[in-house]
Amino acid sequence: MVRYNKVLTLVFLLLGVATQVHASDPLASWRDVASKAAVIDLVEAVTQQGGPDYVPQSERIAVFDNDGTLWSEKPVYFQLLFAIDRVKALATEHPEWKTTQPFKAVLDNDMDALADSGEKGLLELVMATHAGMTTEEFSTTVTDWLATARHPRFKRSYTELVYQPMLELLAYLRDNGFKTFIVSGGGIEFMRPWVEAVYGIPPEQVVGSSIKTKFEMRDGMPVLARLPEINFFDDKEGKPVGINQHIGRRPIAAFGNSDGDLQMLQWTAAGEGRRLMLLVHHTDAEREWAYDKDSHVGKLDKALQQARQDNWTVVDMKKDWKVIYPPEKH
Amino acid sequence: MVRYNKVLTLVFLLLGVATQVHASDPLASWRDVASKAAVIDLVEAVTQQGGPDYVPQSERIAVFDNDGTLWSEKPVYFQLLFAIDRVKALATEHPEWKTTQPFKAVLDNDMDALADSGEKGLLELVMATHAGMTTEEFSTTVTDWLATARHPRFKRSYTELVYQPMLELLAYLRDNGFKTFIVSGGGIEFMRPWVEAVYGIPPEQVVGSSIKTKFEMRDGMPVLARLPEINFFDDKEGKPVGINQHIGRRPIAAFGNSDGDLQMLQWTAAGEGRRLMLLVHHTDAEREWAYDKDSHVGKLDKALQQARQDNWTVVDMKKDWKVIYPPEKH
Numbered sequence: 009m010v011r012y013n014k015v016l017t018l019v020f021l022l023l024g025v026a027t028q029v030h031a032s033d034p035l036a037s038w039r040d041v042a043s044k045a046a047v048i049d050l051v052e053a054v055t056q057q058g059g060p061d062y063v064p065q066s067e068r069i070a071v072f073d074n075d076g077t078l079w080s081e082k083p084v085y086f087q088l089l090f091a092i093d094r095v096k097a098l099a100t101e102h103p104e105w106k107t108t109q110p111f112k113a114v115l116d117n118d119m120d121a122l123a124d125s126g127e128k129g130l131l132e133l134v135m136a137t138h139a140g141m142t143t144e145e146f147s148t149t150v151t152d153w154l155a156t157a158r159h160p161r162f163k164r165s166y167t168e169l170v171y172q173p174m175l176e177l178l179a180y181l182r183d184n185g186f187k188t189f190i191v192s193g194g195g196i197e198f199m200r201p202w203v204e205a206v207y208g209i210p211p212e213q214v215v216g217s218s219i220k221t222k223f224e225m226r227d228g229m230p231v232l233a234r235l236p237e238i239n240f241f242d243d244k245e246g247k248p249v250g251i252n253q254h255i256g257r258r259p260i261a262a263f264g265n266s267d268g269d270l271q272m273l274q275w276t277a278a279g280e281g282r283r284l285m286l287l288v289h290h291t292d293a294e295r296e297w298a299y300d301k302d303s304h305v306g307k308l309d310k311a312l313q314q315a316r317q318d319n320w321t322v323v324d325m326k327k328d329w330k331v332i333y334p335p336e337k338h
Numbered sequence: 339m340v341r342y343n344k345v346l347t348l349v350f351l352l353l354g355v356a357t358q359v360h361a362s363d364p365l366a367s368w369r370d371v372a373s374k375a376a377v378i379d380l381v382e383a384v385t386q387q388g389g390p391d392y393v394p395q396s397e398r399i400a401v402f403d404n405d406g407t408l409w410s411e412k413p414v415y416f417q418l419l420f421a422i423d424r425v426k427a428l429a430t431e432h433p434e435w436k437t438t439q440p441f442k443a444v445l446d447n448d449m450d451a452l453a454d455s456g457e458k459g460l461l462e463l464v465m466a467t468h469a470g471m472t473t474e475e476f477s478t479t480v481t482d483w484l485a486t487a488r489h490p491r492f493k494r495s496y497t498e499l500v501y502q503p504m505l506e507l508l509a510y511l512r513d514n515g516f517k518t519f520i521v522s523g524g525g526i527e528f529m530r531p532w533v534e535a536v537y538g539i540p541p542e543q544v545v546g547s548s549i550k551t552k553f554e555m556r557d558g559m560p561v562l563a564r565l566p567e568i569n570f571f572d573d574k575e576g577k578p579v580g581i582n583q584h585i586g587r588r589p590i591a592a593f594g595n596s597d598g599d600l601q602m603l604q605w606t607a608a609g610e611g612r613r614l615m616l617l618v619h620h621t622d623a624e625r626e627w628a629y630d631k632d633s634h635v636g637k638l639d640k641a642l643q644q645a646r647q648d649n650w651t652v653v654d655m656k657k658d659w660k661v662i663y664p665p666e667k668h
Binding site for chain 2: 069187196200210211212213218222229232249252253254
């Protein structure tokens, strides 16, 4: 018996981290509520070898929206705040921006005028700040911005404004053999430089919106030049298209927070066998924000109706989550 | 000591398969030649913890062309043979094809007339056979075709005409922490139904050419409809673009066989640190085919020149490989 215990100890040592995680609550920041139970139910059902809902590891695909699902999206998408900061940084090279919209609005800090420029204006802003450099230069620009930029309300870096309960959920799913993907309306190359360190999601598991790139030789060195032309818009009907394009199989779990995620959840729901469709409902004005159908950013209306109708899981942020963000680093 | 051995035995049992593989030669179908040594050198260099060329596991990305690199591509790309068989199968629903090119050429088995129809004709053929159904219907069609179709020369199923030495190479790289991707000019959805079973490469690690898809509700069920419109052409300059789009980081090893792979190898070569660029040169007319710069399918000219100039690795199929295909199943 002693020898047997020694063997077991060694085996546990070899399996190290995983054992430790399972010893405590892997979803410690979740209160004991229905949404937490729904997550655990799915995981236990699909991992039970020989059980009726068992899913082979290679098919345990989970997809996560990013803005409003994994990190905050207020006062506006953080990528737009990046674009605004880039316009200010590049303004000296573009004297014409002082008199041209939407750039004038940005330089004047006139958010109403910026909003008036509409989708066309925002697209111009994105192209002026996201195209015209190589993929490597853009990646460096994003990394440099994140290192110093601070959120206007919380005065913390943007990558700290991620949801602690969702970080635990990502790790819990991966510990149970899931492959976790981001499927975001945000820019794929805006996310890739930091999502591996922050979420544990590698660049090849990121699906997002993109502009076109072009392979070119510059002084004998190949580069990918970023062009001011939309390649793919990964939102609404685009999400299932992006999932099929990048992943090539249907997820068994999908996590979103807005009407932009509706089709991704419908696509996930329509597969066979056990699945989980979950919406994060922003209900906590004090610790984060409270918004749904009347919000410009992250509007949640139809998806919430369908969630109630089809018994999808809805997280009430205020009630379900013990904490919102990870503790501040000192 | 006895107890220690028992513990070791248990540990080895737990690690099972991996131990067995390492005990014998993981590249058994390769003769002891320079190309084999180049592969082993790379793997040993990048996996040596603390060594000068060490690469973290998450960055060990290897990309493989498919046609002519992992499976044969003669007399023409197998996907074209699929399209031809589909035209014949669908002909009764399309009486107009009897008098319209390129369909008439296919139905008359007139390969010269088909070749005369050029790229435009081939594109029409692809659209008529690859679009107009849902993604799931297309996947089923591919699977059904592969189950019964036989190669005209070898009378074997197409998925048996894969290169045994490359199957070993894929497994060897994965055993050493590499993530293996296909990056093919062929259709992404033509490959995904079978590459996991045949190559051990999951659908989400396939990059390829594609047509557009559209999310639609049909009788309350969401589908992705395949449209007769090119989405992405994953060949030549498209390969680095596709790699960036799907993987988001630069490979450290790239395997190809034709000028269509040149830019992928250039892109791989231009990164920092140890890397491997390898070309499969088809030199074995007896066991497979011998062709390079004068071949319509899999033309190899510029890439071979650059390989010689830059010391990339070139496999001489006839000399380097003990066997070409896996043993026949009986």
